[in-house]
Amino acid sequence: MSRSAAAKRVPPIVHGRTCAQAARRRAAVAAGTALAAALALSACGSGGGSGSGSGGSFKAADCPKQPTTGWARPVSGAGTHTVRTAMGGVKVPNTPKRVVVLDTAELDSAVTLGVQPVGATRSDVASGFLDYLPRDKVAGIKDVGKIGAPNLEAVAALRPDLILTSKVRDGGRYDQLTKIAPTVMTETTGYPWKQNFATHADALGRIPEARKTVAAYDAHAGRVTKALGGAAKARKIRTNIVRFVEGADTRIYGCQSYIGTVLADIGTGPTDVVDGAKDGLMVEVSAEQMTKADADAVFYAGYGSPEKSKEAQVTGGPLWKNMTAVQGGRSFRVDDQLWIQGIGYTAAGDILDEIQQRLAKK
16 A cells, blocks of 8 residues: 655554454354445434435445456466566566565465465564464564565575565665565555455466455455345445554545455445545545544544554544444444555455444344
């Protein structure tokens, strides 16, 4: 996910599954569809969000259609093949054995495709790797420095035969990285995550596995849509994603953010407050403007201290408490690592489960 306000303390651009998560997944399957109708017809609460007017009706953002994912041909056997990257064609092994990944999306892709990297950069979390990722899948991965500032000596010491990253993250180090191993860079991260996954799969020699992953995800999204009452009802649900950020204004994520695409895949999406967002990513609002985040349902996360990010102040104040979503019991605090920092199909699957659990049962 691209960045803004670089001078501020801003989190990375931008999961193993516990017993509680597994139980949540099972519970989600049995969820009903009552909420969809309730959301569409909600007439309670004090709006204040864009288009809230009377009756809690919110206007949908003008979201573009997601781009179609292009796939390379599968490879097999020994030898090499050329991957199309942001830096041109790169020759890589057909079956790389020692992979180093330098961002969260690349790590999610590798784990999703059954590849355990030998090295990875660490996230700004206590464990080093985002908590939604299965512990057994990241155990033993060597720390090669912070995201955006990898230790190149540590990378080289692992003798990788493939490095995965993005131009927005490590473009300035491309020449140095290519002296260590073939380096596959996507242009950026976030919104083009589905195409990036296809590029990662090509580099890892896992195209068939990747296409099965995508098909399973699409079917999963379809089940969530059904649980919300079907496509027509899902389209009437306006869902905003709010992130409280230490050192920055509060964010409302737009159509062309990672989480925005996950919402679109089940048929819902943000209100028109995000129309005009730079690159479709997000808009920023102050604590005094928080009612702009109102919607039929609001999911919110925090990065950094709840006090310094103003999460505690805002969610404890009257503007937040009077929003339609809050008064209707449809505001949900979610895990920032999963919903915002984790970018990929493993993260997206867990997010779909949580959306179904939180919304369809209400």
